[in-house]
Amino acid sequence: MLMERIETGHGTLLPTPPGPWLPGVVQSVLFTWWRHRWALSLRAKYGDVISMTIYPWRKVVLLYEPRHIAAMFSAPTTKFHAGEGNRVLAPVMGQQSVFMADGADHKRLRRLMAPLFSRNAVRGYMDMVRELTLTEVDSWPVAAPFESHDRMRELTLDIMSRVTFGLADGPVFDRMRELLGRLLSMDLVILMGLNVPGAHRVGPWRSAMNLVGEIDALVYEVIAERRDSSDLTERTDVLSRLLLAGEGGDGLSDLEIRDQLITLLIAGHETTATGLAWALHELARDREVARKAATAAVLDDTAYLEAVVKESLRRHPVIFEVTWTLTEDVSLDGYRLPKGSTVMPMIGIVQNDPANFPEPERFRPERFLEGEVSPATWLPFGGGARRCVGANFALMEATEVLRVLLARRMITTDLRAPEAASSKHVAFAPAKGARISAPPLVEVGGDGR
Numbered sequence: 296m297l298m299e300r301i302e303t304g305h306g307t308l309l310p311t312p313p314g315p316w317l318p319g320v321v322q323s324v325l326f327t328w329w330r331h332r333w334a335l336s337l338r339a340k341y342g343d344v345i346s347m348t349i350y351p352w353r354k355v356v357l358l359y360e361p362r363h364i365a366a367m368f369s370a371p372t373t374k375f376h377a378g379e380g381n382r383v384l385a386p387v388m389g390q391q392s393v394f395m396a397d398g399a400d401h402k403r404l405r406r407l408m409a410p411l412f413s414r415n416a417v418r419g420y421m422d423m424v425r426e427l428t429l430t431e432v433d434s435w436p437v438a439a440p441f442e443s444h445d446r447m448r449e450l451t452l453d454i455m456s457r458v459t460f461g462l463a464d465g466p467v468f469d470r471m472r473e474l475l476g477r478l479l480s481m482d483l484v485i486l487m488g489l490n491v492p493g494a495h496r497v498g499p500w501r502s503a504m505n506l507v508g509e510i511d512a513l514v515y516e517v518i519a520e521r522r523d524s525s526d527l528t529e530r531t532d533v534l535s536r537l538l539l540a541g542e543g544g545d546g547l548s549d550l551e552i553r554d555q556l557i558t559l560l561i562a563g564h565e566t567t568a569t570g571l572a573w574a575l576h577e578l579a580r581d582r583e584v585a586r587k588a589a590t591a592a593v594l595d596d597t598a599y600l601e602a603v604v605k606e607s608l609r610r611h612p613v614i615f616e617v618t619w620t621l622t623e624d625v626s627l628d629g630y631r632l633p634k635g636s637t638v639m640p641m642i643g644i645v646q647n648d649p650a651n652f653p654e655p656e657r658f659r660p661e662r663f664l665e666g667e668v669s670p671a672t673w674l675p676f677g678g679g680a681r682r683c684v685g686a687n688f689a690l691m692e693a694t695e696v697l698r699v700l701l702a703r704r705m706i707t708t709d710l711r712a713p714e715a716a717s718s719k720h721v722a723f724a725p726a727k728g729a730r731i732s733a734p735p736l737v738e739v740g741g742d743g744r
C-alpha cells in the first residue's frame with residue numbers, strides 16, 4: 296500500500312476536497328442521524344477525501360482510505376490537536392484530563408499513564424474481572440430474555456470503579472459506585488450543556504454540577520487516605536500507581552489524578568460495555584460461532600475468544616470516527632486541508648469496506664487468527680499519539696468476561712432481525728439493548744453446550 300504523507304508548505308494552490316453544498320444545519324442532521332448511510336453516499340459521489348460542514352459551522356474532512364488515515368495517525372502531533380475537540384467534556388472529566396490535553400502536556404500524561412495499561416500490567420486484573428463476571432452472570436435470569444447491554448454496563452462499571460480506585464468492599468466503595476453510576480447514566484446532552492455559561496445554576500444542569508461536586512469531595516478524600524496508606528507501593532490499582540508515577544517533581548497533583556481517574560471511568564466503562572453487548576448480539580444470532588466460542592471458553596482458548604472480541608469491534612465499531620483538528624494547513628493526496636478543520640477517519644466505514652475485509656457483513660472471528668487483518672484497517676481504538684490508552688485493558692476485560700460467561704450460559708435470542716446501531720452517549724450501541732436469553736449450558740444440550 297502506498298503510504299500518503301501529511302505535508303505542509305504547498306501553499307494555497309491545491310484545491311480543498313470536494314463535498315456537499317447543503318446548508319450546515321442539514322448536513323449536521325444527516326450526519327447525526329444517518330451517519331453511516333450519509334457518509335457512504337458522500338464517498339460514492341465525491342471520492343475518498345471529502346469536505347463537509349457540521350454542528351453547523353465546523354469544517355470537517357472525512358477520510359475513508361486506510362493510507363490517508365495512516366498518514367493522519369503518523370503525522371507529527373504539532374499538526375493536530377485532539378484535546379481541543381474534546382473540551383465539551385471538560386466540566387466533568389476536568390481541565391487537566393489527558394482527553395483535553397495537547398502537545399507537551401498530553402505527551403507527559405501519556406508517559407505517566409501508559410505503563411499502567413501495558414499488556415503485562417493489565418494481566419494483573421484478570422482474576423478480579425473473572426470474579427466480578429461470575430457474580431454478575433449468576434444473577435442473570437435463566438429463561439426470560441433481557442437487555443444484555445444494561446447488564447454489561449453494570450459489570451464494566453463495577454470493574455472500572457475497582458480498577459481505578461482500588462477500594463475494598465464497604466461503605467466508601469458503595470457510595471463511590473452509586474455516585475459514579477448516577478454520573479455515567481446522565482445524558483450526554485446534559486453533560487455537554489454544562490459548558491453553557493450560567494447553565495449550572497438551573498434544572499438538570501444544577502443537579503449534574505452538585506453530583507460532580509459530591510464525587511470530587513469523595514475522590515479527594517480517597518486520594519488523601521491512599522497517599523498515607525502503608526501499602527501504597529504494593530498496590531496495583533490505578534490511583535495508587537498514579538500517586539507513585541513520575542520522578543523528580545514530575546509526579547501528578549491531586550487535581551490531575553482526580554481528572555485522570557474520572558476520565559478513565561468515562562472512557563472505559565460505556566465503550567467496553569457496548570463492545571461486549573455487540574459481541575453477545577452476534578453470538579446470539581450465529582449458532583456455529585457461539586458453539587465455537589463456548590468451546591473456546593471451556594478449553595481456555597484465549598486466542599479464539601480474543602478474536603471474537605476483535606471481530607465484534609470490527610463489525611460494530613463502538614466509536615465510529617475520531618476527531619482531530621488541524622493546527623496548520625496541510626496537504627494530503629493533492630488536496631489542501633485547511634487549518635482549523637477537523638479531520639475524521641471513518642473507522643466504521645473502513646472496517647466494513649469489502650476492499651479491506653472480504654464479506655464484511657459476516658461475523659468471522661477466524662479473520663483474526665488467519666493473519667488476514669492489517670493494523671491499517673482495524674481501527675476500533677483509533678491510532679497514532681491518541682490511540683486508546685486502555686486498549687489492552689479493554690481487550691483483556693472483554694475476553695475474560697466472555698470466557699466466564701460462555702462457559703456457563705448459552706447465548707440465544709428471540710429477535711430475528713439484527714439490531715440497528717443507535718448513538719448512545721459517545722458510543723454506537725445495539726438499538727434494542729442487545730436482547731438475549733441465556734439459559735445455563737448444562738440444561739440445554741446435556742453435552743455441556
Ligand code: HEM
Nearest residue numbers: 394562563566567570613614617676677681683684685689
Ligand atoms: C472497547 C472499548 C474501547 C474502545 C472502542 C475505545 C476507543 C477509543 C478511541 C477510538 C480513542 C481515541 C480517541 C482519539 O483519537 O481522539 C480512545 C481514547 C481513549 N481511551 Fe479508549 N476505548 C475503549 C476502552 C477504554 C478503556 C477500558 C479505557 C481505560 C482503561 C480507555 C481510556 C481511554 C483514554 C483515557 C483515551 C484518551 C487517550 C488520549 O487522548 O490520549 N478506553 N478510546
